[in-house]
Amino acid sequence: MLRFSLLLFLAGPLARAEIVTLDEAVRRALARYGAVRVSAEKSAEAAQAIALARTAYLPRADFLGQVNRATRNNLFGMVFPQATLPGISGPPLAENSMTNVFGTIVGFTVSWEPFDFGLRKAEVGAAEAQKRRAELGVERTRFEVATATADAYFTLLAAEEMVKWAEAARRRSVAIEEIVGAQVRAELRPGLDLTRAKAETALAESQKIQAEQAVAMAQANLSQYLGVTAVETSPARWLEAPPAELFSSGDAKAHPAVREQSAAIDASQARQKVVDKTYYPKFAVQGSTYARGSGANPDFTTGGAFAGLGPNIVNWGTALTVTFPAWSLPGLRIQKEIEAARTRSEQERLKQIQQDLEARLERARAQLTGARRLAAQMPVLKESARATQVQAQARYQAGLATMVEIADAERLVTQTNIDDSLARLAVWRALLNVAAAQGNLEPFLNLAGGKP
Secondary structure, eight states: OOOOOOOSSTTSOOOOOEEEOHHHHHHHHHHHOHHHHHHHHHHHHHHHHHHHHHGGGSOEEEEEEEEEEEEOOOOOOOOOOOSSSOOOOSOOOSSOOOOEEEEEEEEEEEEEOSOOTTHHHHHHHHHHHHHHHHHHHHHHHHHHHHHHHHHHHHHHHHHHHHHHHHHHHHHHHHHHHHHHHHHHHTTSSOHHHHHHHHHHHHHHHHHHHHHHHHHHHHHHHHHHHHOOSOEEEOOOSTTSOOOTTTTOSOOSTTOHHHHHHHHHHHHHHHHHHHHHTTSSOEEEEEEEEEEEEESBOTTSOBOOTTTTSSOOEEEEEEEEEEEOOGGGHHHHHHHHHHHHHHHHHHHHHHHHHHHHHHHHHHHHHHHHHHHHHHHHHHHHHHHHHHHHHHHHHHHHHTTSSOHHHHHHHHHHHHHHHHHHHHHHHHHHHHHHHHHHHHTOOHHHHHHHTSOO
16 A cells, blocks of 8 residues: 655645554553553552452551640530540539649550451452453453554544545546647547546545544644654555454453453452441450549649649550441431342343443444455446546547547545545454454454464
């Protein structure tokens, strides 16, 4: 195939194009296209979520330090746990006093959950299932980008073929116009023939411009994935017939979309396990040591101006604490039903994806069969068009035909040449669609990368 530089603008200068092969274009797209990088970062985020879930096995240690100056009025009575009112310790005073003193606290507490009936393991499993889904999401994104890049590459190939044959038609029209012009000047043909010849040349030029516009648009589409301003295709075996047995069998069970959706089901089921393990008592082994200082004395007097700035009373203690979410069962049951509904939804989505892919595969195979049959007929059509062209030229030179017959024959030759190239490319494109429906582009890219 001839190589053509691509036009970024029809009236602008020719861009310096870079030659790329199909497999190179796919590799560049996978390395540069933003959607692939976004998907990869989501996978990295899921990997960190596993590390976060595993930190639940570690003991918790908290340090507290505080210096305050406050009044020391106190009273008997109970206050439910809350986060608004500060607490106060010590005996109540007989009367309110605005006398204020320093108070200090320094403390350290360690809490560790020795066993949890499998809750932390379930949470880690849910994080791992989500990571697996994210990894398969990266594979699906890479596959979709590779498929879209290959499709854009074939669009550019088809546009370049149209330019090639449009240029050939333009050159023939110019040559015919020169011949007819000479005959008209020699008064061997009417002036109307030269007018028609010029019209055919202008039409051929218009068709070439339209073809170049298609190339520029196809180039821009491919550049979207490659991140370069101008590319052109590399000669390969695109106009050869691929092996007939290629992709004759296979299904879509291993398609990246199917695998990702299966992982989504696993992730939903893993979340169900987390909910199942939530309604268990929580045991915590705790230890604490702390020291306090206060400027208030037990006899209701106060120390000096700076009394209480340093902690001087030390305590320590250990405990085994058990907590049980007694009234959380109704809510947990609802959460479990929600996760079960999500799992059923993901399972139905998997069935839909499989159904759609099977239908897509059948359409692609039908397209491949039709493309092969059409490509087989094109040599006959080309030969017939060529014979018609020769006969029309002979009849015109003998004065038995008009310029209209010459123009029709030339158009037929151009169209059959374009149709022949597009039919051959359609076979390869249909193979690409079959590979895309099966979920594996490697056999196709290996074949396409072969040299003619």
